[in-house]
Amino acid sequence: MAEKSTIDSGVPVETSSDAHYLEEPTGDVALPAGWKYRGRRILGVNIPWYASPKVQLGMVAFVCFLCPGMFNALGGMGGGGQIVNTTADNMNTALYSTFAVFGFFGGTFVNRLGVRWTLAFGGIGYCIYAIALLVSVHSTKVGAFNIVAGTLLGVCAGLLWTAQGTIMISYPNESQKGRYFAWFWGIFNMGAVIGGLIPLGQDINIKTNKTVTDGTYIAFIVLMFTGAVLALFLCNATDIVRPDGTRVVLMKNPSWQSEFIGLYETIKFEPFVILLFPMFWSSNWFTTYQVNSVNGARFDTRTKALNSVLYYMAQIIAAGIFGYALDIERVRRSVRAKTVLAVLLMLTMAIWGGGYAYEKKYTRTVNSSGDANYVPTDWGTDGYVGVMFLYFFYGFYDAAWQASVYWFMGALSNSGRRSANYVGFYKGIQSAGAAVMWSLDSGKLSYKSEFISNWVLLSISLLCAAPVIFLKIKDHVTVEEDLIGTDETLADVLPQGHSEKGGLA
Known part of the structure; x- marks a missing residue:
């Protein structure tokens, strides 16, 4: 059964008794809940979360x-x-x-x-x-x-x-x-x-x-x-x-037309x-x-x-x-x-x-x-x-x-x-x-x-x-420079309540 624990800098993360993190989130960032975000220790080796x-x-x-x-x-x-x-x-x-x-x-x-x-x-x-x-x-x-x-x-x-x-x-x-x-x-x-x-x-x-x-x-x-x-x-x-809590910058619901235009925008x-x-x-x-x-x-x-x-x-x-x-x-x-x-x-x-x-x-x-x-x-x-x-x-x-x-x-x-x-x-x-x-x-x-x-x-x-x-x-x-020319905002690509660097905004 999962439980809340604090690792290193006091970051609350969801763990189980047999799961340990290798790459802990830096700063004050917690990973999302779910199996994809739980690190494991296998044969004495720490394995990062699956979606890392x-x-x-x-x-x-x-x-x-x-x-x-x-x-x-x-x-x-x-x-x-x-x-x-x-x-x-x-x-x-x-x-x-x-x-x-x-x-x-x-x-x-x-x-x-x-x-x-x-x-x-x-x-x-x-x-x-x-x-x-x-x-x-x-x-x-x-x-x-x-x-x-x-x-x-x-x-x-x-x-x-x-x-x-x-x-x-x-x-x-x-x-x-x-x-x-x-x-x-x-x-x-x-x-x-x-x-x-x-x-x-x-x-x-x-x-x-x-x-x-x-x-x-x-x-x-x-x-x-x-x-x-x-x-x-x-x-x-x-x-x-990522370990700092940031996510990959993606385009929301792209159409074929918008993606071809994206080549020109690049x-x-x-x-x-x-x-x-x-x-x-x-x-x-x-x-x-x-x-x-x-x-x-x-x-x-x-x-x-x-x-x-x-x-x-x-x-x-x-x-x-x-x-x-x-x-x-x-x-x-x-x-x-x-x-x-x-x-x-x-x-x-x-x-x-x-x-x-x-x-x-x-x-x-x-x-x-x-x-x-x-x-x-x-x-x-x-x-x-x-x-x-x-x-x-x-x-x-x-x-x-x-x-x-x-x-x-x-x-x-x-x-x-x-x-x-x-x-x-x-x-x-x-x-x-x-x-x-x-x-x-x-x-x-x-x-x-x-x-x-x-x-x-x-x-x-x-x-x-x-x-x-x-x-x-x-x-x-x-991140602001990367978003120039796209329909994305910082709120779309960062965890809620966090800044570009991964800390609390």
Whole structure:
């Protein structure tokens, strides 16, 4: 039976004899009544309340662990795990073309449908995509099904990633957005690491280039479906209460028309965000080159699997470093923003400079799919260690870039509605760039041209982002500022009787 108790600063909260709070409300804030707001102690470990940002982001991370995490493990092998990458290239072109549209307007669907149903529907597309790849291994007459599966995944992924991004940058407080990214990105990419261990274990003795086994595809399909089901157990954003008692800023009863207008209002509210669009475009442009033109083209099956595992392990490391560094409270947020921009520029020059030295050693016509006499690189080949570290740092760079972009967007607003629109722009533009690059790769663009396009685009996008970083990222964004241009009031987004900071008004 529940009873009233006082914890720490005298805050009255509803507890039961077997429930304890880990993240107590700060100040004089009480959590709402109900099971969603009761912390637990399980096996000696304190667990925050179910509707807390930490628990909900953890659940979303595991959804992504099982869905896009496994997709990344499969794609990281090059060609979707197949020897010839044409099928996967065509599917990914369809995927990212559709993703661009639904990612761009994804915030509209998230605000309308809620994060739970948006994520659950999004997870289904990953299963069908893996099924299509498996079917294509056994039949050459399923080209239409492959394209439909890629297109459907574009719809599903656009919705899933917009919902995920909205949660990641709007649920936590300002001082925790970097570490929340680190937690999410670490769990999500652990899915790709574990997924990469599946083909590595099955193909450990294969020093030639071959398609992964049926068992590998089936394992991915089952795990992806599990992720879609897990999403149904999430809370919607209206139920989330932060430790300081504040809630996520949402729009009341949005109509489709008002949500589309919201996209325009987002640009009107902060037109400088347009200068981040080149960073959005570049953020998945380099993936095609890395997984197809480096890993898929140069290595045998077991080494491709090992490279993929290392690539995503590097992402976990980078997410932890950047996520926590971006939340160092003793350094003002505006200073942190300028610092990370400089670090990204240095990484771009160093890592891609090393990549240029390696790219000069081969061309598209001399690789495992273009020359019958070509012997793919194995991890026992002399000189492998150097390129192994290069590919590791490609993964490190990917996570560093994504962490910075998400943090930049989160620094511009704490509003759930506006964040959904920012993420919608991000995922839409990112996917449009990816669709173009997958199409170019399918058209056999030279590896040198692919590489140069990456290095140039990444460098230019950092220069374009500089005005946003220097002029628009503030040390704090108030709730009142976030409500500009919306129909919301403070009374709609804060607990009754409480101020923006979470204390009694």
